[in-house]
Amino acid sequence: MTGPSADELTVGHEVDVEVGPVAHGGHCVARHEGRVLFVRHSLPGERVRARITEGGPGDRFLRADAIEVLEASAHRVAPRCPVSGPGGCGGCDFQHVETAHQRELKATVVAEQLSRLGGVEREVVVEPLADDDGLRYRTRVEFAVADGRVGLRRHRSHDVVPVTGCPIAVAEIDTALADTLAETGGAPAALEGIGALDVIVPSGEADTVVVEVPQDAPTPPITLTETVVTPAGERALHVDARGFWQVHRDAPRSFVAAVLDAADVRPGERVLDLYSGVGLLSLPLAEAVGPQGQLIAVESDRRATEHLRDNLAGQPWALVVPGRVDDLLGVPRKGRRRGPRRPARSDLLPPSADVVVLDPPRTGAGRQVIEALISLRPRRLVYVACDPAALGRDTAYLAELGYEMADLRAFDAFPMTHHVECVATFEAKGAQPAP
Numbered sequence: 001m002t003g004p005s006a007d008e009l010t011v012g013h014e015v016d017v018e019v020g021p022v023a024h025g026g027h028c029v030a031r032h033e034g035r036v037l038f039v040r041h042s043l044p045g046e047r048v049r050a051r052i053t054e055g056g057p058g059d060r061f062l063r064a065d066a067i068e069v070l071e072a073s074a075h076r077v078a079p080r081c082p083v084s085g086p087g088g089c090g091g092c093d094f095q096h097v098e099t100a101h102q103r104e105l106k107a108t109v110v111a112e113q114l115s116r117l118g119g120v121e122r123e124v125v126v127e128p129l130a131d132d133d134g135l136r137y138r139t140r141v142e143f144a145v146a147d148g149r150v151g152l153r154r155h156r157s158h159d160v161v162p163v164t165g166c167p168i169a170v171a172e173i174d175t176a177l178a179d180t181l182a183e184t185g186g187a188p189a190a191l192e193g194i195g196a197l198d199v200i201v202p203s204g205e206a207d208t209v210v211v212e213v214p215q216d217a218p219t220p221p222i223t224l225t226e227t228v229v230t231p232a233g234e235r236a237l238h239v240d241a242r243g244f245w246q247v248h249r250d251a252p253r254s255f256v257a258a259v260l261d262a263a264d265v266r267p268g269e270r271v272l273d274l275y276s277g278v279g280l281l282s283l284p285l286a287e288a289v290g291p292q293g294q295l296i297a298v299e300s301d302r303r304a305t306e307h308l309r310d311n312l313a314g315q316p317w318a319l320v321v322p323g324r325v326d327d328l329l330g331v332p333r334k335g336r337r338r339g340p341r342r343p344a345r346s347d348l349l350p351p352s353a354d355v356v357v358l359d360p361p362r363t364g365a366g367r368q369v370i371e372a373l374i375s376l377r378p379r380r381l382v383y384v385a386c387d388p389a390a391l392g393r394d395t396a397y398l399a400e401l402g403y404e405m406a407d408l409r410a411f412d413a414f415p416m417t418h419h420v421e422c423v424a425t426f427e428a429k430g431a432q433p434a435p
């Protein structure tokens with residue numbers, strides 16, 4: 001068969017390729033006559049027919065979907081979701097992979113990002129969360145509504161794939177969605193003006209919550225209660241229905257335990273919890289430092305800071321600082337041209353801290369935030385990262401400033417997808433172990 005040459009390849013063309021290693025982002029790398037293809041729905045070692053989905057002549061790489069498997073990996077399984085796969089829902093990248101092997105792929109990606117960007121060579125193990133078969137774990141799903149239909153978005157698209165449920169959502173979510181759809185009686189007009197349906201199963205509430213998100217107006221605030229277990233007991237935290245909360249039903253418990261273990265906070269210490277959300281980590285850290293210590297939580301989302309204040313009200317030694325971490329540290333925001341003067345560092349942040357915990361969004365902290373944090377001379381810095389590339393990059397900045405990775409745990413908090421959560425502990429090089 002004579003097909004297009006590698007230089008001519010463009011959207012819609014099909015080529016047969018040997019699939020190479022997994023890469024960051026939920027795809028594997030293949031080459032066609034030297035051109036790089038990022039192929040979704042494939043596995044290392046497979047031979048697949050790949051259809052180009054993005055890119056064309058002159059582009060550095062092309063994106064493609066494996067539309068036919070010519071030689072299958074031993075780790076391939078039948079997808080557990082009928083709308084996953086090429087052209088389907090964009091939520092899951094690894095439906096076609098054995099659950100245990102998904103974790104091996106993610107471990108490979110984390111190790112590779114740490115090595116390539118962070119200069120750290122480390123064997124990585126991705127741990128499953130409790131009772132995890134990779135399904136029925138999400139406690140919140142945003143279903144898109146378009147043209148009177150409810151569904152989930154296609155990969156890298158605004159198109160909606162109609163669904164009646166989602167196999168990675170806890171069962172209550174499918175039931176609530178079915179009830180809502182039944183109420184509309186299949187009449188698209190009933191969904192007019194609605195941009196999305198957020199279906200949430202809060203651990204501290206008896207009922208599933210369905211939020212109709214208006215298309216062209218702000219969603220009214222709705223406060224929900226989540227229950228978390230800290231070493232001091234069961235605690236109730238308030239969070240907005242549309243605010244940030246860990247989506248895996250076991251993630252709050254697992255992350256609290258992992259961060260407390262990594263931070264190894266002692267009574268009387270001063271601890272910073274940055275990008276704190278409503279205080280999932282701040283509350284147990286505040287309990288750990290106790291009344292002789294101090295916990296400072298920093299969060300930029302207005303509604304989240306209101307809940308944070310409320311959630312930390314029982315720990316008067318916990319201070320809530322509303323605002324952006326970069327602004328408060330006197331760091332110019334990424335992408336903004338530097339003004340004539342460096343922004344002032346806020347007096348609300350202390351000149352030193354014993355431990356710094358940070359859980360930034362996907363973009364990570366960045367060089368200048370890391371520099372400002374290290375100027376506080378923490379004995380430990382615990383970095384919770386949802387993007388291993390950002391973690392790898394910031395690991396290199398930390399190394400330049402004399403801090404090395406003392407420990408790393410990685411969690412499969414998003415089975416069936418390529419996403420992975422890391423908890424990395426950094427200490428000053430040559431630091432003596434605590435007595």
Ligand SMILES: C[S@@+](CC[C@H](N)C(=O)[O-])C[C@H]1O[C@@H](n2cnc3c(N)ncnc32)[C@H](O)[C@@H]1O
Pocket residue numbers: 244245246274275276277278279280281298299300301304323324325326359360361
């Ligand atoms: C990944 S979430 C972590 C929240 C919390 N640790 C948890 O596990 O629930 C990141 C949080 O950082 C906040 N955020 C994003 N950019 C920020 C910034 N520049 N400064 C302060 N907070 C920020 C978001 O509003 C969000 O609540």
